[in-house]
Amino acid sequence: MTIQQLRERLAAVKKDARNLLENKGSATWTKEEQADFDNKADEAERLERQIEAHQRMLDNEAENSFRNVPKKKDAEGAKNEAVAAYETFLRKMSNRLTPEEVQAIRNTMSTTTGSEGGYTVQPIVASTLIEALKDFGAMRRVAERLVTGNGAALSFPATDGTTEEGEIIGENATATDLDVGFSTVPLNTYKFSSKVVTIPFELLQDSSVDVVGLVNRRLRERIGRIQNRLFTTGTGTSQPFGLTVAAGVGKTGATGQTTTVTYDDLVDLVDSIDEAYQSEAFKWMFSQIVRRTVRKIKDTAGRPIWTPAYDEGISAKTPDLLLGYPVEINNHMPAPAANAKSISFGDHSKYTVRDAMELTMFRFEDSAYIKKGQIGFLAWARAGGNLTDTNATKLYQHSAT
Template sequence: MSMQALRERLSQLNKDAKNQLEANGSKTWTKEDKEKFDAIMDEAERVQSQIEANQRVLDQAAENDFSKTPRNEPGSKKTELQQGLEIFMRKSFREMSQEDAQKVRNTMSTTTGSEGGFTVQPLVATSLIDLLKAYGFMRRVADQITTANGADLAYPTSDGTTEVGEIVAQNIPATSADPTFGTRSLNVFKFGSKIITIPIELIQDSSIDIVAMVQRRMRDRIGRAQNVYFSTGTGTAQPMGLFTAAGVGKVGATGQLTTVTYDDLVDLVDSLDAAYLDNPPSTPEMPNVEPGWMFSQSMRRVVRKIKDTAGRPIWTPSYDEGAAAKTPDRLLGYPVNINNDAPAAGANVKSIAFGNLHKYLIRDAMDVTMFRFDDSAFVSKGQIGFLAWSRSGGNLMDVNSVKTYQHSAT
């Protein structure tokens, strides 16, 4: 079955499940109702797993054989900065004319690194940072900022959820209640793309958009690495991950090493202050403001089948998912974000996060460094190597805004 057919099948299954939810309404579900819904969800899980497996194969093939290589648009004009970056990627210093070398110096730093490395100018760094901002599970929900450099940063925070006003009688002075301010560390850490090897034939092909091709590889590799640490980083010599920073809102009962119940999820939602649940829904102008869930695909398999006290499923599938993917599935009325770098279920593990996920803040530094390797180790294999260093960090700015479900210890 083709990928398109699989996506259409998944969309239809989710639509069937949603139609069943709407048709049954608020009535108590029978055994047959539950079995029918679970069968649809099981099939949807199988189809979705097949789609994701096929996509991984396609992505790996593209990585290995350079399929889907970006190409330059005929007649398109490039800025001097774009030209300088392309010259840097296509030519060694020995091959550059004086004009070429000047364009490279204007695009990159004025000093050549010991191994052909340059700290790129902010306008060039922006292109890679913008690619990163649209990549990765955590970046889809987190707020993001960019700073000119990677200097240590203590970000100011303030929690006003417990502050209460007062009634003041006539001629009685108001009581003082100064807000409490704190700071959260938002330092950046160096992430590397590992060396990306490109065949010389592609380097020499002027129709290939070499800049887009290399930057896409850098984005994929750095983005995957960053998502792991933004999810579960310890905060020591690495970013503080969302699941690490968030407090525990509900602990599973003894024996729930890999499971979660309906009551657990309800308690987890209610572990947040009501002020965090009143945010307006997401809009194109202000996305990611609605409270939501985050967990892995393996945990989704567990949660999808949970029923409420009347036997009704608490999972609401979106039939756009897998096709247009415009709207997420919902759990207890809140959107679900799947992050396969979220912790897997296990003893004492925090596997489910709920709350204002956009309170996690990702910081990108503009000091991006790029290297080009054309020594004998690469040229003898008919290749040129590229390497990028990018600096990023993350932390949960308001630890009360997100709570987690933690499995039992035994």
């Protein structure tokens, strides 16, 4: 089957499963109906894996055919000056730059490290690259983003008013003082490396190749993955505070549930969030491994608690729902295991990702690369993250034994 046929089949399977949920309503499900739904869920998962495999193959083919990719230009047919200077920096050997090209690079990119082959990328280019990191990390898709001009240490103010309440006062009595309690959350940045990306001479010399897109994609894939992993599970020691470290536990599985979760556990996790928070922002977050389990959990009437998504028409999309709340898949969330915190629920926008807009690019033209017919590129980015409101998100933790 082609990837389009697989997608159409996936949409049809998910739609059938969703219709089955809607048609049954509150009625108790028979074992046959449960089995039918589970079979559809299994087929949907198989189709998703096939689509991912096809997509990887297509991406690899596209990467090997960059000569057919047209250059990107703006609406007027002329490239933005900053992007043009960035592309010149990527394409041309330093000893072959014209005085005008050197000046253009210096006008749009800092020369702080120019003598070493590096430049601080102008914000117009850096912001585009950093924004694209959302494609490689669930945490950036759900988190609040804070941009600072430098990476100096920063303490973010936090306060919790969910337990505060007013009072009844008698006539001529004095109101009681209740100061708002503030705390601070460290939101420091850390230095991330893309590792050296090597590009063959031929691609750099071919004007039909979108070299900016090629290099940027490699950079954001590498930086995006490590940042998402640490924003999810970082210890806070010489790295960001990850969600699973900063958030509190809302529900712990009963003894014996070292790799499982029950319907009651999920209900309890939902109810561990104070009702003062806006439930419209609530989401689930877990890995595909956990999804395989929760997709088949039934309520006390035997009804599936998972509502599959499917596309309606051309552009309208519906999200996968679990107990009525959207699901965000993050494969850096821990897998089920003893004491593992494998499920997060709540308002994940209370996690803040901080970017220091000092993306630095280096170009390597030394013999180690030249003798292989390659040029090396290396990016440094500074970012950090932390949960600024620990009451807005809670975790499910598996039993220790």
